[in-house]
Amino acid sequence: MDGSVLFDSLFNGERSLQLWFGLFIIAGLVAGLLTGFFKARKIQPRGFKWHRFRMEALYGVINVAISGTILGLTTTWLQDSGFAVIDPTPVPWWVVVLEFAAYFLLFDTWFYWFHRWMHKEPFYTYVHKLHHLSTSPNLLTTISVNPLESFINGGFVPIFITTATLFALPISEQAMFLIGPTNIIMGLYVHSGYELFPRWWNRSWATKWFITATFHDQHHKYFNYNFGGYTTIWDHICGTKRKKYDADWEKLKSRPSEKDSQSGEIAAG
Numbered sequence: 001m002d003g004s005v006l007f008d009s010l011f012n013g014e015r016s017l018q019l020w021f022g023l024f025i026i027a028g029l030v031a032g033l034l035t036g037f038f039k040a041r042k043i044q045p046r047g048f049k050w051h052r053f054r055m056e057a058l059y060g061v062i063n064v065a066i067s068g069t070i071l072g073l074t075t076t077w078l079q080d081s082g083f084a085v086i087d088p089t090p091v092p093w094w095v096v097v098l099e100f101a102a103y104f105l106l107f108d109t110w111f112y113w114f115h116r117w118m119h120k121e122p123f124y125t126y127v128h129k130l131h132h133l134s135t136s137p138n139l140l141t142t143i144s145v146n147p148l149e150s151f152i153n154g155g156f157v158p159i160f161i162t163t164a165t166l167f168a169l170p171i172s173e174q175a176m177f178l179i180g181p182t183n184i185i186m187g188l189y190v191h192s193g194y195e196l197f198p199r200w201w202n203r204s205w206a207t208k209w210f211i212t213a214t215f216h217d218q219h220h221k222y223f224n225y226n227f228g229g230y231t232t233i234w235d236h237i238c239g240t241k242r243k244k245y246d247a248d249w250e251k252l253k254s255r256p257s258e259k260d261s262q263s264g265e266i267a268a269g
Contacts, residue, residue, distance in 0.1 A: 041194045043217045043252060047136025048193070056134060056144035063143055067150035075158045084161040085170040099175035103160055104182070104230055110156050111229030116240070118149065119224070127152075137191040137220050157183070186230060190216035195252055202249045209233055214249055218242050 078084035118128035131145040145153075157179065164171050171179075189196065195214045201207050211228050219226040225242035228235050235241035 041196065041252075043193055043195055043214055044136040044221070048138065049136070052134055053138060053140060056138070056140040059130060059145070060140050060143035063145055063147050063150055066147040067154060070147075071151065071154050071158070078158055078162055083165060084158055085165045086161065086176055087170040087172045089172075091172045091174060096172060096174045096178070099164075099171055100178050100182075103157075103171075103175070103179050106160065107156050108228065108230040109234065111153065112227050112234040114152050115227045115229065118152070119227075132220065132223065135220050136193060137217060138193050139188055139191060141191040141220075142187045189213055193217065195249075199250075202246060212249070214252060215245060218245060218248065 075084065079086070118124060127146050127148045129146075131141070131149060134141045134144065161171050190211060190213050192213050195212060197212050201212065209231050211226070211230060211232055215226050215228070215232065222242060225240055226232075226235055226245065227240055232241055
């Protein structure tokens with residue numbers, strides 16, 4: 001292969017960015033496993049169950065096959081019919097910021113109130129209960145949901161795009177490049193079962209309003225608290241934030257790493 005072609009394929013274009021991002025994630029995972037980073041940050045150290053993991057894999061495949069197909073076809077039809085327009089022309093950076101902020105805050109509101117609604121009977125039994133079979137979530141818990149719940153949560157984006165189109169304010173393609181990955185990454189992070197954010201995250205006024213894996217993990221464990229999707233704002237307003245969340249955060253973040261534990265054992269010996 002010509003050197004310039006190889007350079008272009010590795011360092012230019014959207015596909016190359018996805019490649020490098022994937023390699024960065026893999027490198028981070030390997031480094032975390034080798035250094036004990038993940039072991040020290042497991043939110044529920046004894047919570048993982050293989051039989052639950054296998055069932056979530058099955059439920060996840062069924063859900064993605066059904067909801068992914070229907071939502072995909074619906075979104076395609078809306079775009080082809082002109083009801084949901086994504087503007088491909090470049091826009092100023094501040095427009096992208098405003099569009100993404102609008103999505104972020106509106107989805108957070110949508111998720112919170114529909115989430116609380118799904119905790120009420122009979123909706124809980126028929127819609128949300130499947131997702132809560134895992135009291136100690138893992139990555140597969142993200143997709144282990146009833147397809148009806150996927151329609152509710154996943155349906156927000158096409159509704160958001162369609163509404164913007166209706167008001168002659170089509171969402172830019174640049175903003176969609178942020179919206180799509182944010183949805184996926186946040187879902188995986190909050191269900192990962194590992195707290196990746198540093199200790200100061202929950203102490204700083206600027207960052208404590210964003211949910212963490214610990215925040216959502218406690219929702220699965222304690223059920224009636226911490227309903228937020230992206231932020232803790234609605235939980236603060238409505239009094240649904242678990243009162244011991246901050247104390248549990250400090251307790252989790254003060255857990256010694258595997259390396260520190262081994263050093264302590266050697267010193268004690």
